[in-house]
Amino acid sequence: MAYFDNNATTPLHPDARQALLDASTENWANPSSPYRISAKVRASMQKCRESIASYLGTDPDQITFTSGSTEANNSVFSNLARTADPSSRVLLSPYEHPSVTEAAHLWFSDRVDILTAQSDGTVSTDDLEAYLSKGSLPALVSILAASNESGVIQPWREAARICQKYGVSYHCDSTQLPGKESLNVISLCTFSVFSAHKFGGPKGIGWLIGDGASSMLVGGEQEKGRRGGTENYPAIASAYRAWESIVQAPIDTVGLSSLRDDFEEQMEKLFPGIRIIGKTSSRLWNTSLLIMPEFENIHWVGKLDKLGFQVSTGSACSTTKSGGSPIAQALAFSLSETQRLIRVSSFHGHTRSDWEGLVSAFAQAYASLKEESIDSSVISL
Known part of the structure; x- marks a missing residue:
């Protein structure tokens, strides 16, 4: 998936x-x-x-x-x-x-x-x-x-x-x-x-x-x-x-959480300076909220979508509002941090291969964004 x-x-x-x-x-x-x-x-x-x-x-x-x-x-x-x-x-x-x-x-x-x-x-x-x-x-x-x-x-x-x-x-x-x-x-x-x-x-x-x-x-x-x-x-x-x-089906929260945790570990290695919100807290096994170290989230979302992966910039009910993220407001994120927020949320059926594919897609998206930022002041979606 x-x-x-x-x-x-x-x-x-x-x-x-x-x-x-x-x-x-x-x-x-x-x-x-x-x-x-x-x-x-x-x-x-x-x-x-x-x-x-x-x-x-x-x-x-x-x-x-x-x-x-x-x-x-x-x-x-x-x-x-x-x-x-x-x-x-x-x-x-x-x-x-x-x-x-x-x-x-x-x-x-x-x-x-x-x-x-x-x-x-x-x-x-x-x-x-x-x-x-x-x-x-x-x-x-x-x-x-x-x-x-x-x-x-x-x-x-x-x-x-x-x-x-x-x-x-x-x-x-x-x-x-x-x-x-x-x-x-x-x-x-x-x-x-x-x-x-x-x-x-x-x-x-x-x-x-x-x-x-x-x-x-x-x-x-x-x-x-x-x-x-x-x-x-x-x-x-x-x-x-x-x-x-x-x-009503049994949930293997430990096993499912480990897939998300391994994804975050790989992302931390790939992107020094990345922040994972709520990492030390008890979280839903499917959710990872990231502050990327570079580039606005809308550009990440566009690049990942072209690569066949759908992620979001946060709550779908808030994405059309300027500064509409409840957690960004609650935790007093700067405008720059808010604009670099990316939410990843899986569901039943996602496999380790799916998560690893997403990491690879992030790497490809970053390479594309980096190249465009060097060649031009305008990043294409």
């Missing part, structure tokens, strides 16, 4: 593709309609919901199917703004996805507090407890499970327990966990969100777990009145099949 941008999206798993086709052909009826073919769809959809809930240790009634994590994150904050005290505040980690930070600022304006970023790319649970022990509790704490940029895993389980201790709602953007890390005790979180296209499912489907959270979409009584609009059962069936095939 030459595709190394799986934190942005993953290819549709063959089982999920077949489930999508089968459901679109056989179970296309509106699940809310009163006849038998609709009842069949309704029952199948409920089976998916119950199976996911059983795996996660939560109540099926707490699962609301959405279009994905962005909608789910927005729903948490919009619902909270309608129900919380008008003067209440929210507390976020500095590494959140834009769908969390922008939703928080949209609905809570200047009543948003940010935890201090640690140099290793995590937040301190001591800082969290110190904030909560001051007396005036926030309406919500939001700390993501793992950064989509650096892969650094946050102490989300401990954060959830601390929030429980103080009686504070805890929202965890768990989008990057499925298929990469254990989801054990995710039910500790008041709210957690998932997006199927991050683990081999189709785009446009995901779910929000949490009691009492309502979507912004009104005009229908679907999902127990929490989200208006006809449910997309074929996408739900496809997402569940990917969940079965990828998420």
Whole structure:
């Protein structure tokens, strides 16, 4: 596989593709309609919901199917703004996805507090407890499970327990966990969100777990009145099949991490001065965030793409924004450092040969960039 941008999206798993086709052909009826073919769809959809809930240790009634994590994150904050005290505040980690930070600022304006970023790319649970022990509790704490940029895993389980201790709602953007890390005790979180296209499912489907959270979409009584609009059962069936095939399968995190670690070791030998963000922290086994010693990331991405390898400059939701990288802002990277950020993210199926091929492609790309920088002030993509 030459595709190394799986934190942005993953290819549709063959089982999920077949489930999508089968459901679109056989179970296309509106699940809310009163006849038998609709009842069949309704029952199948409920089976998916119950199976996911059983795996996660939560109540099926707490699962609301959405279009994905962005909608789910927005729903948490919009619902909270309608129900919380008008003067209440929210507390976020500095590494959140834009769908969390922008939703928080949209609905809570200047009543948003940010935890201090640690140099290793995590937040301190001591800082969290110190904030909560001051007396005036926030309406919500939001700390993501793992950064989509650096892969650094946050102490989300401990954060959830601390929030429980103080009686504070805890929202965890768990989008990057499925298929990469254990989801054990995710039910500790008041709210957690998932997006199927991050683990081999189709785009446009995901779910929000949490009691009492309502979507912004009104005009229908679907999902127990929490989200208006006809449910997309074929996408739900496809997402569940990917969940079965990828998420519920055993993960050799040690072996998979070693492939990433060997890649980083080779890159450090090849490019003296390269920086690996979060190297000393616990990370997702598939993710490596690099600050290259030379040349802007857009040039690296273009050259590698021509060589048949896809990597990214960071979060796909931030690449069109100037200075839009959450981790670059949190860790106070300079503009030059931010412009040299490259994220590499693999997935199930990548082999040692794939990783070694990527190292070779970086070497070829560097030779091309170096030659062009000598010959001309303009580097071609």
